[in-house]
Amino acid sequence: MPLDSGVLPDDDPAQELKAQYGHLTGLDFLDAMINDAFPGRIAVSSSFGTESAVLLHQVAQVAPATPVLFLDTGMLFAQTIQYEKKLRTQLGLTDVRVIRPDPDYIKSYDPDGTLHKRDTDSCCHMRKVLPMEHALQPFDAWITGRKRIHGGLRATLSMIEHDGKHYKINPMVDWTPEQIKAAFTGHGLPRHPLEVMGYTSVGCYPCTGLPEAGTDSRSGRWAGQDKTECGIHKAPWAGEGI
Numbered sequence: 585m586p587l588d589s590g591v592l593p594d595d596d597p598a599q600e601l602k603a604q605y606g607h608l609t610g611l612d613f614l615d616a617m618i619n620d621a622f623p624g625r626i627a628v629s630s631s632f633g634t635e636s637a638v639l640l641h642q643v644a645q646v647a648p649a650t651p652v653l654f655l656d657t658g659m660l661f662a663q664t665i666q667y668e669k670k671l672r673t674q675l676g677l678t679d680v681r682v683i684r685p686d687p688d689y690i691k692s693y694d695p696d697g698t699l700h701k702r703d704t705d706s707c708c709h710m711r712k713v714l715p716m717e718h719a720l721q722p723f724d725a726w727i728t729g730r731k732r733i734h735g736g737l738r739a740t741l742s743m744i745e746h747d748g749k750h751y752k753i754n755p756m757v758d759w760t761p762e763q764i765k766a767a768f769t770g771h772g773l774p775r776h777p778l779e780v781m782g783y784t785s786v787g788c789y790p791c792t793g794l795p796e797a798g799t800d801s802r803s804g805r806w807a808g809q810d811k812t813e814c815g816i817h818k819a820p821w822a823g824e825g826i
């Protein structure tokens with residue numbers, strides 16, 4: 585998989601990184617990011633969702649002690665919590681950090697856990713965006729599992745981005761469903777327990793539904809709303825979630 589051009593403004597700091605490491609692919613690219621470009625200064629974010637095992641398996645091959653940031657919003661499916669424990673053990677990941685929202689914010693703004701019914705953006709901001717911003721403070725870069733096949737603005741994703749604060753590394757940006765399936769099979773990776781029920785993308789239980797036939801894998805997320813992203817990822821050139 586060649587390093588793509590994606591959508592990068594000429595003055596984007598990611599250009600320099602791309603010039604230095606753009607000839608690398610696959611595990612060599614991931615290895616270079618973790619062990620050469622950002623040693624001790626890079627983390628992986630993972631939802632432990634339906635595709636997460638593939639990227640986590642790659643990270644475990646290259647550097648199993650890489651910090652893995654797992655956001656437990658307090659609204660996750662029990663199956664996701666179980667899956668995180670299973671994958672962590674099977675892959676030998678030694679530094680999974682469970683990130684949670686500030687309990688004082690929950691007490692003040694969502695004491696009965698119904699904010700998601702009235703204002704999903706505020707709920708995501710409190711339960712996801714703020715905790716992730718805090719967790720990322722010690723790092724210069726983070727690795728994500730986002731892919732162009734997720735649709736929406738993600739169809740324009742680059743393998744390397746800079747969001748104004750951090751470099752974001754997207755090593756699976758151009759993976760296809762067939763490649764993902766082959767990786768699960770080839771490496772004996774366990775599937776998310778909800779996948780067998782038809783879920784193709786899994787987040788918080790109040791905002792996750794089954795995808796409609798013929799739509800992208802994330803169409804079950806915030807179904808019926810304009811919202812397609814939680815707000816953690818911003819496209820620097822668009823000012824929108826990606």
Ligand code: SF4
Nearest residue numbers: 704707708711788791
């Ligand atoms: S996905 Fe839904 S429940 Fe989870 S933080 Fe966002 S609005 Fe709240």
